[in-house]
Amino acid sequence: MKKPEDLDPKLTLRGGNSGLLINGQIYGSSESCLRKILLRAHGIEKAPDELSKYIFEIGHLNEKFFCKGLAAAGKEFIEEKPVVVPITDRVNFCGHSDVVLDSETLVYELKSVTSKHTYDKIFKKRDIRAKTQYLAQCLSYMLAFEYSLGKIAFTSYKSQNYTSKTKTHCIPYYAEVIVDIQDYLEEPSTANLNYEKTEFDLEILPSGIVAIDGEETQLHVQAVWDFQEAAAKVLEDVSIYPTRPVQASPSHWGECGFCPFKNICDRWEAKEIKTAQDFLEESRREVQSQHPTKE
Numbered sequence: 001m002k003k004p005e006d007l008d009p010k011l012t013l014r015g016g017n018s019g020l021l022i023n024g025q026i027y028g029s030s031e032s033c034l035r036k037i038l039l040r041a042h043g044i045e046k047a048p049d050e051l052s053k054y055i056f057e058i059g060h061l062n063e064k065f066f067c068k069g070l071a072a073a074g075k076e077f078i079e080e081k082p083v084v085v086p087i088t089d090r091v092n093f094c095g096h097s098d099v100v101l102d103s104e105t106l107v108y109e110l111k112s113v114t115s116k117h118t119y120d121k122i123f124k125k126r127d128i129r130a131k132t133q134y135l136a137q138c139l140s141y142m143l144a145f146e147y148s149l150g151k152i153a154f155t156s157y158k159s160q161n162y163t164s165k166t167k168t169h170c171i172p173y174y175a176e177v178i179v180d181i182q183d184y185l186e187e188p189s190t191a192n193l194n195y196e197k198t199e200f201d202l203e204i205l206p207s208g209i210v211a212i213d214g215e216e217t218q219l220h221v222q223a224v225w226d227f228q229e230a231a232a233k234v235l236e237d238v239s240i241y242p243t244r245p246v247q248a249s250p251s252h253w254g255e256c257g258f259c260p261f262k263n264i265c266d267r268w269e270a271k272e273i274k275t276a277q278d279f280l281e282e283s284r285r286e287v288q289s290q291h292p293t294k295e
């Protein structure tokens with residue numbers, strides 16, 4: 001297996017950018033957008049804002065919290081296990097799976113829930129299909145390790161505190177969550193960590209059909225391979241994928257609504273930007289104008 005650090009970033013699909021391709025349409029989040037994936041491969045991406053840094057830190061601590069539970073249960077596991085799998089001669093899939101239990105041929109995808117929207121979907125409605133990108137990510141790692149079993153494990157901390165999606169409300173809430181998890185990791189017996197957990201079981205059946213919580217779905221793993229091949233073609237050809245991801249939800253919560261490249265994509269589709277190289281250069285300028293200090 002090649003090492004992740006030896007790969008050419010311009011020809012690498014990252015696990016965090018997994019998606020599904022079904023009937024020519026991309027399903028996932030904006031992380032699965034093949035235009036954004038091309039930009040990222042060329043080093044063009046928005047620097048994380050303050051809110052994203054908090055969410056990232058909660059995700060990191062959530063992994064430690066989860067692994068503490070596995071260790072207490074006597075499980076043997078590997079955290080952040082790297083994997084590189086060729087998609088074509090030139091392009092590789094590469095990533096680090098959150099947690100892998102080799103003896104159980106099981107891949108864990110860990111998610112910390114930090115919004116009311118996701119909390120309602122996952123904990124109240126138990127609707128993992130609403131989170132296509134998480135499904136795609138877990139399945140991609142299962143295929144990469146050639147394991148048929150996966151689990152997507154969600155933890156929600158202090159969920160009663162979800163109030164608003166504005167920074168003013170979220171940052172103090174996230175800051176409290178970070179302190180509470182840190183306290184727990186240092187001394188569980190005295191910490192007062194308020195959390196809920198739930199898991200979804202995935203299985204790739206011999207037919208390639210994906211079962212969720214023991215029930216067969218209409219999803220076939222071919223959708224993961226088709227997405228990876230489409231991504232490989234975009235990266236090899238340096239081309240702009242013709243369609244946007246299917247909008248996961250309407251209006252401003254759609255995937256493009258938050259994207260720093262939405263003006264670029266509008267201009268591409270209006271044929272004001274005519275070549276892929278111009279798309280990249282305009283996007284680079286856009287990011288630099290939003291974050292002038294970041295290259």
Ligand code: SF4
Pocket residue numbers: 030033034035036243244245255256259260261262263265
């Ligand atoms: S605006 Fe939409 S289609 Fe364009 S790069 Fe962003 S997520 Fe992708």
